[in-house]
Amino acid sequence: MSIFIDRSNKVLVQGATGKEGSYWTKHMQDMGTNVVFGVTPGKEGQRVEGIPIYHTIRRGLQDHDADTAMLFVPPAFTKDAIFEALDAGIRKIVTIADGIPLHELLQIRSAARSCGAMVVGGNTSGVISPGKAMMGVLPYWIERVYKPGRIGVMTRSGSLTNEVTAEVVKAGYGVSTLMGVGGDSVPLTRFAEILPLYQADPETDAVVIIGELGGTMEEEVAEAMESGAFTKPLVAFIGGRTAPRGKRMGHAGAIVTGSKGTVEAKVDALTIAGGLVARKPSMVGPMLHELMT
Amino acid sequence: MKLFEYQAKEAFRQCGIPVPQSVLACSPGEVSGAIGDFSMPCVIKAQVLQGGRGKAGLVRVVRNEKDALEYARTLFEERGVRRILLEDAVDFAGELYLAVTVDPARAKATILACAEGGVDIEELAATAPEKIVTQHVDLDRGLSGHHMRNIAFGLGLNGEKAKAFNKVLSALYQAFRKFDAELIEINPLFLTGEDTFVAGDGKLVIDDNSMSRQPGYEITRDHYDHDVEYEAALAGIPYLQFDGDISLMCAGAGLTTTVFDLINYAGGSVANYLEFGGPNYTRAVDAMELCLRNEKAKVILIVTFGTVARADVIARGLADAVARFRPSIPIVTCIRGTNEEEAFQIIRDLGLTPLSETEEAVQRAVDIAAGRVS
Structure with missing residues (x-):
């Protein structure tokens, strides 16, 4: 078993006919993901990589079962597409859209929470359980990153994921499930909301979080550790220790405003809670080793 | 995108928030043309994006036309200010603080209010949080009567004052929604002797991801500290300039930020942060x-x-850039990922060494910048 996604999920793909959608739908299938149908309004009757396309989720569900949705939908249409999936009863959703308007992020997150759904993203590369299934745009073929194993990874950054996870693999470990929560200032699912899944997963021995300056998600992880809700070994790498205040470092969420979001506060909170925080990516592997032996 | 005060106040005006009478001027000539319409004293405010304008000498109450022109000239000619706002001085009996922002974890709008205006809200939150009245609002359900009662009574307002305050609050929330605000703030919000409210200052930060549906706002040179930062922004490439000597040209926000840290750890200093990942x-x-x-x-x-x-x-792309610009400074590469073997060959053909460990590449760049290797 893995968390969020494995071969038992029946995945529908919204926006499957676009260039990016069709390219990555094929890769999702190649890795073993069970893609059941695609949705693009106006394109019903077409097939993409062998999967049938429907105008709407409602029409697709008349012919197929689905419990999970992958969105390759532009940011301006993402709210509507997610609401379509939620209305159809889908409770696991991943959106890679980079640039979802802020107020719509709040509305999506609020709607998802009120019906108990988990929407992952936006501005993420997605979710992968190496060797089993993948949702998103993750290069599972890079073996020195996406090697199956027993370490859970949660990340705010796509580019840093490869850098840090390569160090996990170099140290002799592999990945159970990697979840990219994305770089937006309002991640639709937060680190601490995923932790209970890793806690319950018998195939995850420890968790690595890849954080960065800005926001309070790392502090919330520390709270979950303090409260005893999460008890497995945890190593964190947090980028932006030397970033100047008030400058936005790439991601919308990566900015220190006032006293909130400093890396020092995150490091302190996680350390007090019993985690190890790496200064450099290359320290993540040895730290995992230290906690697990 | 952060708006100038005059833009924020225009947005306030559109939504029915009372603001003082004002005129925007872009030259000393425009100031002398407009100043006659103001009764003295009036206020002259530099339209710059930095906070703490009062302490920086960028806002002043002037007593007569001569002082006004003299101060305006100083701002334009000595302080490099491009626009100033001439504004009626407000005769006030009290000052409040009022803002709407977002709470990412709760997924709600957050209203912050305080009976003491003109404060540094971050500082107050740290030292006297009990003075701040907070109210969360679900965007789909909207602002309702009980939210406003919680805030007005929380601030100790009642009767006509509370009624007038609620009008401002309701209009500010409407502006928050209409302008896709990350933050909208009135600090200070003046309370007059007649129990009316007037926005003394205005701050409005529009969400960058919503700019396409907020036409009419353009980034300007004033939004950036350096010319190149402005040019990069026009080109759509994230770029920040610093004082060091190692130029970062990296892909991916998280990775670039981490390389920035690694340079500092290794004793180097960053000349610029440039991130050309994603669609770039x-x-x-x-x-x-x-x-x-x-x-x-x-x-x-x-x-x-x-x-x-x-x-x-x-x-x-690197090969094209090298052919085009023939850079005179050394280039250190650590380009990995999909099809990296092919990439390594292209880099070797350029006469460069393709490195594959980030920390090794960082050390090499730091050594070159320090003159230890070439």
């Missing part, structure tokens, strides 16, 4: 052109570990 990964030529604009740079450090941003495409 094919734009190595544009990226290098920006890096080369920075005259302090002694070395360019390229670190990527691309997913969709294929290594071979980035390496080919």
